Amino acid sequence: MIENIDIEIGGAEEETAETTELSETTELSETPETTETTETEDKKNTKEYDELYDRYLRVNAEYENFRKRTVKEKDGIYSGAVIDVLKNILPVADNIERAMQFSDAEKVFEGFKMICSQFSAAFERLGVEEIKSDGERFDPLIHNAVFHEEDETKPANTVTETLQKGYIKGDKVIRPAMVKVVN
Numbered sequence: 001m002i003e004n005i006d007i008e009i010g011g012a013e014e015e016t017a018e019t020t021e022l023s024e025t026t027e028l029s030e031t032p033e034t035t036e037t038t039e040t041e042d043k044k045n046t047k048e049y050d051e052l053y054d055r056y057l058r059v060n061a062e063y064e065n066f067r068k069r070t071v072k073e074k075d076g077i078y079s080g081a082v083i084d085v086l087k088n089i090l091p092v093a094d095n096i097e098r099a100m101q102f103s104d105a106e107k108v109f110e111g112f113k114m115i116c117s118q119f120s121a122a123f124e125r126l127g128v129e130e131i132k133s134d135g136e137r138f139d140p141l142i143h144n145a146v147f148h149e150e151d152e153t154k155p156a157n158t159v160t161e162t163l164q165k166g167y168i169k170g171d172k173v174i175r176p177a178m179v180k181v182v183n
Contacts, residue, residue, distance in 0.1 A: 088122040123167070131166035133159045133177045142166060142173055147180040154182045 092115055099111030123129070131142050138145060138157045146163060154160065159179045166177030 085126065088125055092118045092122060126169070128167050128169045128174065131168055131173075131177045133162040133166065133179050135159065138179070138181045142168065142176055143179045143181075144176040145181045146178050148183045149180060151182045156182060158182045 095111065095115050095118060099108050099115065102108050102111065133143060136159050138159055143159060143166070147161075149160065151160070158181065159177075160182055161180040162177055163180060164175075164178035167174040
């Protein structure tokens with residue numbers, strides 16, 4: 001243990017405040033009780049760090065598993081939806097091929113009428129509805145105006161003719177109706 005450090009300057013001994021503070025600090029850090037307390041705190045901190053690090057690794061692994069599972073489920077849902085749509089459309093494609101085998105124009109026409117009704121039934125099963133346009137007020141959310149005409153007998157912003165049908169499912173527009181509008 002260091003009690004005091006004596007410094008000899010010009011032959012005289014002087015004790016400075018710094019040497020006294022240094023000796024007091026040295027005395028405190030070298031006591032056996034302090035050393036034991038520091039070691040105990042180090043072990044406690046190390047144990048706490050190990051526990052937190054382990055929790056971090058587990059949470060990170062759980063997140064990665066969740067992310068991979070979500071991507072897999074999303075792909076499965078998409079594939080399932082595509083299969084459902086194709087199941088409804090494939091019979092229509094089969095009937096188009098059958099209709100093309102006939103050379104009689106009347107039989108071909110009848111075949112295509114049946115195909116149109118089959119498409120309508122498939123759309124209904126899928127929840128797809130045709131956007132009603134003719135005579136309706138023009139709505140830019142569901143209509144695409146490609147022609148404008150002047151007609152004083154009809155009110156302004158009224159759809160006069162549907163050039164291409166539009167379709168909607170629920171509140172989502174699949175394709176807006178292509179229309180002619182009165183200005």
